[in-house]
Amino acid sequence: MRRSAPRSFGRSRRCTTTRRSRCPEVRSIQVGLSGDAVRRYVGEWITSLEDVTAEMQRIRDLAVESPEAAEAELPRERPYPITDELAAQIAATAGAPIQT
Incomplete structure (x- = not known):
């Protein structure tokens, strides 16, 4: 019987610098795709790369000189809109309000 690796949700903090400086808060989520979703992701959903x-x-x-200035240059993180019901199911904090 093959066992799958445990799934985890949470924050990812990874910062590699040559000098000690405050790392910006980093959050990430990894989502696995399979089947038709992979073909559509590669062939249709990706519209450009930069x-x-x-x-x-x-x-x-x-x-190195100013962590605050560097953090201000990064894109603003936006909550992903999910329902309260889904947030409870996946043990996530509530997302942005869903616009109807």
Whole structure:
């Protein structure tokens, strides 16, 4: 019998810098796709790709001098809209209000 790895929800904090500085708060979620969703994701849902390496390197360098200024350069995190019922099912905090 094959057992699957345990699933976990929560915050991901990963910060690698050469100097000690305050890491910005980082949150992430990983979602697995299979079957038709993979084909549609690759063939239809991705509309463009943009290389942001240089911009992230600039922000990383800025963080050495001013973590607050660097954090202000990052995109604003927005809550994903979910119902209270779904939030309770997946043990998540309530998301943004769902617009109808």
